[in-house]
Amino acid sequence: MAGAVRLEEKGIPGVLAVARGFEDDANTAANVNGMPVLRLVVIPGYVWGRQPREAKKPLAEAHFAELVEALLKPLSIEEMKPEQKKERLAPIEVTGDSYEDAFEKFNQLFLDNRWGDGLPLVPPTPERVKWMLSGTSRSPEEIIGKVAPGKGIATIEKIAINAVMAGAKPEYLPVIIAAMEGLTDENFDVLHMQASTGNFTLAIFVSGAIGKEIKMNSGIGYLGHGWRANNTIGRAIRLCLINFGHVWPGISDMANVGRPSPHTFYTFAENTEFSPWQPYHVDYGFKPEDSCVTVSTVGGYGGFGVSHLIGRSAQEILNELVRGIGTNRRIFSLFRRGTANPAAHWSKHILIIYPQLAAEFQKLGFTQAKLAEYIYNRTSVPYEELGMDEIRGLQERIQGCLDGGMLYADQIPPDRLAAFQEALKPGGKVPVLISPKDIHFVVAGTSSGVPGSVVWLSYIKAVYKWTSHQTRKIRGATLTEAGR
Amino acid sequence: MQNIKVLNPRGEREPSPAKGISPRLSTLEGKRLGIYWNGKPDGDYFWDTIENLLKEKYPSVTVKRYNGPGDLGEELAARIAGEVDAFFYGVGD
Numbered sequence: 001m002a003g004a005v006r007l008e009e010k011g012i013p014g015v016l017a018v019a020r021g022f023e024d025d026a027n028t029a030a031n032v033n034g035m036p037v038l039r040l041v042v043i044p045g046y047v048w049g050r051q052p053r054e055a056k057k058p059l060a061e062a063h064f065a066e067l068v069e070a071l072l073k074p075l076s077i078e079e080m081k082p083e084q085k086k087e088r089l090a091p092i093e094v095t096g097d098s099y100e101d102a103f104e105k106f107n108q109l110f111l112d113n114r115w116g117d118g119l120p121l122v123p124p125t126p127e128r129v130k131w132m133l134s135g136t137s138r139s140p141e142e143i144i145g146k147v148a149p150g151k152g153i154a155t156i157e158k159i160a161i162n163a164v165m166a167g168a169k170p171e172y173l174p175v176i177i178a179a180m181e182g183l184t185d186e187n188f189d190v191l192h193m194q195a196s197t198g199n200f201t202l203a204i205f206v207s208g209a210i211g212k213e214i215k216m217n218s219g220i221g222y223l224g225h226g227w228r229a230n231n232t233i234g235r236a237i238r239l240c241l242i243n244f245g246h247v248w249p250g251i252s253d254m255a256n257v258g259r260p261s262p263h264t265f266y267t268f269a270e271n272t273e274f275s276p277w278q279p280y281h282v283d284y285g286f287k288p289e290d291s292c293v294t295v296s297t298v299g300g301y302g303g304f305g306v307s308h309l310i311g312r313s314a315q316e317i318l319n320e321l322v323r324g325i326g327t328n329r330r331i332f333s334l335f336r337r338g339t340a341n342p343a344a345h346w347s348k349h350i351l352i353i354y355p356q357l358a359a360e361f362q363k364l365g366f367t368q369a370k371l372a373e374y375i376y377n378r379t380s381v382p383y384e385e386l387g388m389d390e391i392r393g394l395q396e397r398i399q400g401c402l403d404g405g406m407l408y409a410d411q412i413p414p415d416r417l418a419a420f421q422e423a424l425k426p427g428g429k430v431p432v433l434i435s436p437k438d439i440h441f442v443v444a445g446t447s448s449g450v451p452g453s454v455v456w457l458s459y460i461k462a463v464y465k466w467t468s469h470q471t472r473k474i475r476g477a478t479l480t481e482a483g484r
Numbered sequence: 485m486q487n488i489k490v491l492n493p494r495g496e497r498e499p500s501p502a503k504g505i506s507p508r509l510s511t512l513e514g515k516r517l518g519i520y521w522n523g524k525p526d527g528d529y530f531w532d533t534i535e536n537l538l539k540e541k542y543p544s545v546t547v548k549r550y551n552g553p554g555d556l557g558e559e560l561a562a563r564i565a566g567e568v569d570a571f572f573y574g575v576g577d
Binding site: 013032039053067073074089115244 | 485486487488489490491492493494495496497498499500501502503504505506507508509510511512518520521522523524525526527528529530531532533534537551552553554555556557558559560561562564565568569570571572573574575
């Protein structure tokens with residue numbers, strides 16, 4: 001929608017044509033982009049119809065006159081000079097016959113305003129927010145960034161308000177702030193995670209000493225309920241995304257089924273105590289003694305525990321991972337220029353493995369980075385084994401990158417393009433992932449002898465920006481030894 | 485009576501400029517029309533028919549087709565703005 005606004009701003013009259021069910025989404029986007037009166041034509045069964053070409057013909061004929069009229073009908077006064085709307089974000093007072101009554105009214109008001117997540121909220125009174133802010137040395141006014149699609153500004157104070165509502169404790173606040181720093185990074189594609197019809201969600205994991213200090217669960221049930229730190233850190237981030245991104249299901253969050261673990265995301269800590277490896281963040285330029293949080297968009301209902309791998313050797317499990325990631329090869333032939341096909345987008349993979357398996361990998365000589373490199377190399381396809389359709393798709397993709405105008409999800413980044421051009425020659429090997437950095441190993445889960453699982457979270461790499469994966473150092477903590 | 489005073493959890497937005505849209509065309513005759521499509525499957529069939537109808541009903545109109553992401557970005561917008569007099573902007577979902 002922002003694109004239509006760009007053209008209108010350049011003096012070109014136009015019409016935005018959207019599928020039925022996306023009217024509210026389009027109007028919200030038009031408002032956010034400063035052009036609330038954009039002319040809209042709504043067309044039912046517009047895309048994804050799985051219909052033959054002929055079936056779209058009557059639909060186009062039925063809407064032709066409306067589309068033309070929208071280009072010709074003179075502007076109304078409102079369309080020439082729309083009314084400027086102002087937001088008022090003053091404190092709110094709720095009155096009831098008793099505390100219970102006021103508490104109920106507060107919760108209903110917040111939900112009616114789309115400021116909640118459907119579960120009861122803790123009232124963010126000035127006193128409680130002040131208490132929450134005692135967990136950080138950072139100024140309440142400090143701006144962290146803006147959250148798409150609504151572009152609301154995240155400040156330390158606003159994050160603290162939402163953390164109170166989520167039921168978090170002040171010692172969690174620095175983790176929540178660092179996660180929001182990752183999500184508001186200018187290269188992070190939070191828009192796709194917030195708004196897409198695909199049911200994408202977030203993985204949020206803490207590495208380093210702070211996880212244990214604030215009692216995050218990294219053992220049995222690490223993605224489960226009953227752990228205040230895991231659950232309320234995730235929930236605070238959920239509420240921040242609603243309230244800063246100004247999203248709401250069916251209005252601007254168009255996930256067609258809903259996002260898995262919708263209230264708390266997949267929030268856990270790396271099991272540093274039993275991991276044989278260095279903390280996750282060390283491969284990303286941070287010091288072992290740092291505490292960090294990683295935020296990453298992950299696939300809808302695509303995460304699964306691969307418990308049938310129990311009883312197999314580490315090498316057999318590794319072969320299974322190679323086989324699975326090797327299926328990404330399908331993107332070679334499915335790519336067509338001018339078509340936004342999610343099945344042709346690049347992928348990334350997060351593999352959460354249990355400590356015992358990590359120890360076995362280590363015995364085979366693997367660190368996390370070496371494992372990723374190994375899988376990357378083994379899944380790369382020799383040029384001689386490529387089919388005609390695969391070569392066509394890869395050539396079209398490379399040409400598209402050279403010409404420009406491609407979705408980030410389909411592009412080979414400029415710094416990797418030469419390597420792919422080189423690979424697409426006799427003797428070359430074409431990778432199924434952009435780089436080994438798109439395979440992430442995180443250690444969590446049981447160390448007690450109870451069978452462990454491999455949780456496999458995959459996602460298209462990112463759509464509207466370069467990345468959907470960020471690691472941030474936790475800092476400014478006042479109540480813990482780590483993260484200061 | 486009981487009062488609960490709470491702070492507003494919403495992230496403030498910079499005041500929106502609320503711009504108007506561009507003046508419409510007085511006629512389609514002789515105009516250059518752009519059709520932008522974000523590439524979602526099957527929608528191109530829809531726009532193919534629209535293009536054919538335009539050519540049939542307004543023979544003096546020239547149609548130019550474009551593909552790209554949901555938001556075409558500043559560079560492509562500047563290019564298209566130089567090549568067309570009006571546009572249809574198709575976003576599948």
